[in-house]
Amino acid sequence: MSSATPPPARDLPRRRADTLGRLSSGFQMWLATGSDGRGAHLIPVAYVWDGSTLTTATFRRSRTVSNLRARPTARLAIGDTADVVLIDADAVLVDVPDxxxxxxxxxxxxxxxxxxxxxxxxxxxxxxxxxxxxxxLAEFSGRTLMLDGSWLDKPVD
Incomplete structure (x- = not known):
């Protein structure tokens, strides 16, 4: 059995550019929400990226919406376990006409x-x-690209 050679580690600017490219060119993600005592709830959804926010939609009476009403935060995952983008986000529910x-x-x-x-x-x-x-694993240290809503100029972890 042979093992794959991991890709070389990217510097912060390259990783940021790749992440922005991925957000712009992709349209599918995992959306995780939770509320007290119910544990995590994970669903696959489509999305669009406008350069600063992601927009998705789901059923008005879903557990996802119920969770977001109780706790308006979510974790998003794009990609697979060998090349992942994780996003912690604040969520706002928007009625369709709005x-x-x-x-x-x-x-x-x-x-x-x-x-x-x-x-x-x-x-x-x-x-x-x-x-x-x-x-x-070579990129695990320094994996944070944005913190408190601002892109980083240097690695923090």
Whole structure:
């Protein structure tokens, strides 16, 4: 059995650029929410990135929405375990008629259009507070790219 050679570690600017590229070109992520006593709840969702926030949507009566009403924070995961982006984000629930047209149009290109059933769906606007990214153990140290909503100029972990 042969083992794969891990990719070389990227510096912080390269990792940030790769992460932004991934956010811009991708459209699927895992969304984890939780509330007191119920444990974590994880769902796959589509998303769109506008350069500062991610927008997704889910069923108005879902456990995800219930969790976000109780605790408006989420963890997002993009990629696989060998090349991952993790995002801790503040969440805002947005009624379908209240979403901006650009976000609604972009989201409709990657998933079911919530505007077709506004009583069934809600949009979720996710503002990153912390972003981590790594593609191997060599990148585990220094994996934090954003902290408290600001991109870092130097590694902190």
């Amino acid at each position: 979403i901006d047209v650009a976000s609604a149009e972009a989201y409709a290109e990657v998933s079911t259009d919530p505007r077709s059933s506004p009583d069934v769906f809600l949009y979720i606007r996710l503002r990153p507070k912390r972003i981590l990214a790594w593609n191997s």
